[in-house]
Amino acid sequence: MEKKYLLIFILLSFTFAFAQQETTFTGIVIDAKTQNPIENIVVSIQNSSITQLTNTNGKFELHSSIQGEQLLLLHSQGYKDLLLKINSNPEQTVNLGILQLEDNFSDDVPATLITLLDSDLSDDNSSSEMTSGLLQSSKDAFMQASAFNWGQARFRVRGLDSENGTMMLNGMIMNKIYDGRPQWSNWGGLNDVLRNQEFSVGAAASNFTFGGILGTQQISTRASTYRKGARLIFSGSNTTYNWRANATYASGMNSKGWAYVVSAGKRMGNEGYFDGTSFDAESFFMSIEKKLSNKHSLNFTGFYTPNSRGKNSANTNEVTELINEKYNSYWGFQDGEKRNARVKKVEEPLLMLNHYFKINEKANLNSSVMYQFGKVGNSTIDYQNANSPDPTYYRKLPSYYTSLYGKDIGEFSGEFTPDYENAELNKKLFLEDPQINWDAMYQANQQPTLNADGVITGYQPAQSHYVLYEDRTDDKTFSANSNLNIQITENSFFDGGITFRNLKSHQFQYLLDLLGGEYFEDIDAFYNGDQAQSDLQHPNRQVKKGDIYGYNYNLQATIIDAFTQFKFNYNKFDFYLGQTYSTSSYQREGLYQNGIYPTTSLGKSEKVHFENFGFKGGFTYKISGKQWLFFNGMHLTRAPSLRNTFANSRLNNSVVDGIENENINSAEANYIFRSPKLKIRTTAYYTLIKNTTKTSFFYAEGIFDRGASYNNTDAFVSQTLTHLDKKNIGAELSFEYQISSTLKSTLSVAYGNYTYNSNPNVSITNDANAAKGDTQTTFDFGESYLKNYKQSGMPQQAYSVGLEYRDPKYWWLGANINYLAESYIDVSSIARTARFYKNPISGLVFPEATEERARALLKQEKFDPVSLLNISGGKSWRILGKYVGLFTSINNVLDKTYKTGGFEQARNANFRALNQDVSSGTPSFGPKYYYGYGRTYFVNLTISL
Incomplete structure (x- = not known):
């Protein structure tokens, strides 16, 4: 007993002594x-x-x-x-x-620029979304430069797609199961109510999930956390949209335990920066919280953001030189109005219920259920027994008569004579009408009516040769999760959670407009007999507006993942350890019995299962209160996306042969110095992503021998890359110095080297073989020698220097000079295989395929670096007790023209075809390029009531 009292006395004395040091x-x-x-x-x-x-x-x-x-x-x-x-x-x-x-008028108004970077509207959701989407609340100079200065050039933080980051809303993962990326337009226009964010960089610890190697962004829409009051926002721009209006009201928590937030907005543009790119969007948001007790609270969040956007085409140098960099081949005039054939529409409302349970002062349990449904459509023109409506179709351009493409001249000995007369005629015709001819398509879909004398008296609808359709995805997603956070001791913490997600994705071809015709045949005109039928159970259908045709199937997926994390914080050092485990199950259900694959298209496929795990850890050493070092590392395996699991999901149930989990390793080291005047962050990082799978589709000429494709060396094929590795190495610098109370300088640097780190295997599937009854439809093309080629689609080096002046009278002005370099084109994988050098007819290597010539043809194109000057400024006032803020910016002040990306066309599928096309000097199938915005402006007026 005496020992017990002695121990208590010692502990009390120690506690008292410790407390006295506080x-x-x-x-x-x-x-x-x-x-x-x-x-x-x-x-x-x-x-x-x-x-x-x-x-x-x-x-x-x-x-x-x-x-x-x-x-x-x-x-x-x-x-x-x-x-x-x-x-x-x-x-x-x-x-x-x-x-x-x-x-923070001057700080949060620029966040409205995020919607202007076009990242939330990207076709593939992969460019700079994770940069622009997640950085609106960051104070780091590097992150600000990434989002607002480099984003216009498709800069990606650490060269990583958004699938490598985790986007969360109230603790629920928002990355799409189909491709692993967030659909940013799901919350487009809701910037004003999505500002309450937490962001962990790279492999750093997150309280909400295990996360990805790019980081984790958590957005909270809990109604009681919003600042009480109303805000009105009015914006004007010449980028994606022309004007925007938004109104938001937050009630704050009342005495009865209720709080709510409502917001509504409208964005519209008859034409964006590029020709024919119309934009129309609405946004509606509501969050309601009921405080049930001191421990329990319920919050409902719902939003609906329907939007549509006219797309912009990638163009060859030939087309750009004939017109300009803003040219867009996707639109044409109809009844005096511009009509874009390729429009992306997104309508996916979301409903979420959150339960916040404060177990005690040291433990919280937050649980959520979410249901999201709706549709995403991408429209384009379909045609049968008619010429291509594309104004840039290769036969309509001058190069068709001056290029050596398709000319049977053996080893290209120079005997071909360009037809300059017809080339000039094509040029004249193209320049006279460089857009889609809607009237011609309507006319082709009608037949004349004749009187008794055989005189045309009018036109009536007939079988449509041209129609407008959209590739539709109707998703239904149900998710549930629970997240537990506990302070175990004064220095130790636990985070854990489990998430269940289920997706049913209906994917089909949907007829939007018969373009003046009466009906359209549901067949594939490239095939005959049963092989031409989209659905053998309903052959020779005549489809009309609102009908499904072509392809029709469901994708189903179920994912369960769990994570645990332990954090330990001490005076001089912190460290953490995290673990995760997940299981994924995918299945395709064909709703059509396709004529090419009658036995493998209808009904359910086998279920594809993946199990994955991961662990990460980090260590922080606190040199002093101003500076510290920290290191983070992560290893995980990841299931391939649903999109890349099936080789040709539109037609059959086949799973990609040899598909595996991705294997990811990442590490980073950081030094941070932070004082009231000076803030510095330096980072070095390394990332290796292994076993990536990628599927694409294209028309290739000279790809098969005549035996393989029945006396035809050309085919529309699907290409699958497996065992593709990527290596990203680089460094970051963020520097901010407060020169005086009103003047601040910033310096941001991103220096990366992003390469392919393997020679992936190439498989080519030719549906024509299946149509002929051949048992072999997939051909192994062997390795594609991509190792050490540069990853495409973003600058790998970026620099920004800025000055900002903030006057005590609440106005400010800032300028940034940005230099972006080392951006590369996306190369053709098939052109880097050994088979590319072989004559598809004889099987022998082309005699002209010398090593020197191959090196010249296949050298990866590097885009010219670009310097961009951006200027922004703002002012706030207090008028009649209300606060008014004005923000304006001009990007690319010097109106520089620059390429943001591009890709090599894969149509020239053998060495001779490519060599002849390029050697002519006017290639018909040269690379296609995307261009950045020229000089653009943005003006924003905010009124807080």
Whole structure:
């Protein structure tokens, strides 16, 4: 018994002695303009777990046992961060007095620019979305440059697609199961209500999920966290849309425990920066919270953001030189109005219910259920027994008569004579009418009516040769999750969660417009007999507007994943360990019995299962209150996306042969220095992604021998790459120095080397063989020698230098000079195989295929670097007790023209075809390019009521 009391006495003495070493910091936080106290401001000591919230009177009391100089951070949505230098005085109370926070008009208004980067509207959702989408709340100079200065050139943080990051809404994963990427347009126009964010960079710890190697973005829409009041926003631009209006109101929590937020907006543009790119979108948002007790709260979130956008074409150098970089071949005039044939429409409303359970002061359990449904459509023109409606179809361009493409001249000995006369005629005809001819298509879909004398008296609808259809995806997604956060001890924390997701994706071809005709035949005109039938159970159908035709199937997926994470925080160092496990199940269900694959197209496929795991860890060493080092590492396996699991899901149930889980490793080291005047972050990182699978479709000429494709060396094929590895190595620098109280300088650097790190295997599937009854439809083309080629689609080096002046009278002006370099074209995989050098008829290597000539033909094109000057500024006023903020920016002030991306066309599928086409000097199938915006502007007016 005496020993027991002695132990208690020792522990009490130790606790008392430890407590005496604490310093207590107190203060009052107020609004700089209204001078009113502010509640729920997060007050924390940097690089520690010591955190407190201000009470209703704006007061806080923070207890710290950390010795020496530290940094105190005050943070809240709607206000600029305040960073103060403090010194510990053990056993004393330090009164910091009244601390004023400034409204962040100038900081959060630029976040509305995110919708102007076109990333949330990207066709493949892969360009710079994770940059622009997740960085709106970041204060890091590098992240700001990535989003607002480099994003216009399709910059990607660390060269990674958005599938490598995890996007979350109220703890629920929002990455699409189909391709692993967020569908950014699902919340387009909702910037004003999606500002409450937490972001972990790279492999750093997240409280909500295991995450990806790009990072985790968590957005909270809990109604009680919104700042009470109303906001009106009006914007004008010449980029994606022309104007925008938005209204938001937040009630705050009332005495009965209710809080709600509503928001509605409209964006519209008859034409964006590129010709014929119309835009129309609405956004509706609601969040309602009911506080059931001090421990329980329910929150409902729902939003609906229907939008449509006219797409912009990639063009060859020949087409660009004939017209200009803004040329878009996807539109034409109809009844005096511009009509774009390729329009993307997204209508996917989302409903979510969250339960917040505060178990005790140290434990929280948050659970969610979500249901999302709706449709995504991408329209284009279908045609049968008619010429291509594409104004840039190769036979309509001058190069058709001057290129050696398709000319049977053996080894290209120079005997071909260009037909300049017809080339000039093609040029004249193209320049006279360079757009889609809608009237001609309507006329082709009608037949004349004759009187008794054989005179045409009018026209009536007939079988359509041209129709407008859309590739439709109707998804139904149900998700449920639960996330537990516990403070185990003063220094240790636990995070864990489990998520269930189920997807039923109906994918089909949907007829939008008969273009003046009466009906359209549901057949594939390239085949005959049963092989031409889309559905053998309903042959020779005549389809009309609103009908499904062509292909029709369901994809089903179920994913369950769980994670655990342990964090340990101490005075001089922190570390964490995280683990994850997931299981994925995919299946295709064909709704049509396709004539080419009568036995493998209808009904359910086998279920494809994947099991995956991952672990990550990190270590932070606190050199002082101002500077620290941290290291993070991650290893995980990841199931291939649903999109890449089936070789040709539109036609059959075949699973990609040899498909495997992806294997991912990533590591980073960081040094951070942060003081009230100077902020520096330097980062070095390494990422290796192995066993990626990629499927694509194209028409190739000279790809098969005559035996393989029945006396035809050409075919429309699907290409599957397997065992593709990617290696990303680089460094980042973020530098920010407050020269004076009004002038700040910034420097941001991204230096990367992103390459392919393997020679993937190439498989080519030829549906024509199946149509002929051949048992072999997939051909192994062997390795594609892609190792050490550069990854495409983004600048691998980026630099930004900026100056910003902020006047005490609430106006500011900033300028950035940006230099972006090392951007490369997307190369053709099939052109890097050994089979590419062989004559498809004889099977022998082309005699002209020398090593020197091959090296010249297959050298990866590097785009010219570009320098961009961006200027922005703003001013805020208090008028009749209301706050008005004006923000404006001009990007690419010098109106530079530059390529943001491009790809080699794969139509020339053997060495001779490519060599002859390129050697002519006017290739018919040269690379196609995308261009960035020229000089653009954005003006935004915000009124807070």
